[in-house]
Amino acid sequence: MKLSERKRLDILNAARTEFIRHGFAATSMDAIAKAAATSKRTVYNHFSCKDVLFEAIVAQMLEQVFSASALPFSSTEPLREQLVSIARQEIELFEQEEVIALSRVVLAHAMHDGSFTQKVFGSLGEYETGIQAWLRAAHHAGVLRVEDPAMVSEQFIGMLKSFYFWPVIMGIPKGGKAPVKDKIIDSVVDMILFSCGYQAKN
Structure with missing residues (x-):
């Protein structure tokens, strides 16, 4: 370097x-x-300036978020287990103290500066996250029906955040214990698979 x-x-x-x-x-x-x-x-x-520096730090965090759900689709591994692994990776990211702390700073600043929100988050739709790529591959393989990977990806991440990330950000953690975390993951994964027409093989 x-x-x-x-x-x-x-x-x-x-x-x-x-x-x-x-x-x-x-x-x-x-x-x-x-x-x-x-x-x-x-x-x-x-x-x-300070704004440009802060935006660079937020960009680093977003890159970390995008890569957290990166898992190559496998036609041989059990489908549900693959999606559970992706969910676990996302929650592990949510658990990182630095991510939690920086997210609070970002949210506080965004509330006072609308232009910052647009500059940093306005182009996110142009990027394909790991879970989007996985869903697209599963669709092409014919094992899931995913007409809009971006929307299903947002639903998947959004449900995990609503159960786990946002309560932690607000200081009311709900998912710290393994049984609770497993229940959250199982529920989210099953809802996504059901909405995408998945039928488990007996």
Whole structure:
């Protein structure tokens, strides 16, 4: 890794910590430079302003979210087990303290800056998540009926979030214990499979 790339990564890591600790508004470029052990000029060389730096951090998080549900479709592995594995990967991401903390910062900032929401989240529909790719492959294989993988993907992730992610974000965790988590996963997976016309082989 080149020195400039390493420095950029150091700045991103330091900024993420500062934003999580203090929130967007209370975090300054001076504090980020100090935390990254570099000059403010170097920070500005990589990121023109605090907004651009914050957007880069959110982009990192979104990339992590998209890759969390990445699982190649298999025509030989049990279909339900594959979807359960994807659900577990999503919930494991929701459980990460840094993801939870940064999500709270992002939501708080988004409530005060509508332009930020549009800039960061406005183009999400252009990207195909791991679960979308898996659903599309299952459809082409003829084992599921998925006319709109993007919509079914949103339903899948949305149900997991409503049962697990949003309660955690609001400080009222519901899914910490394994039996509860398993129940959530089983319920969501079964609803998605049923809606896509899945019939288990006896």
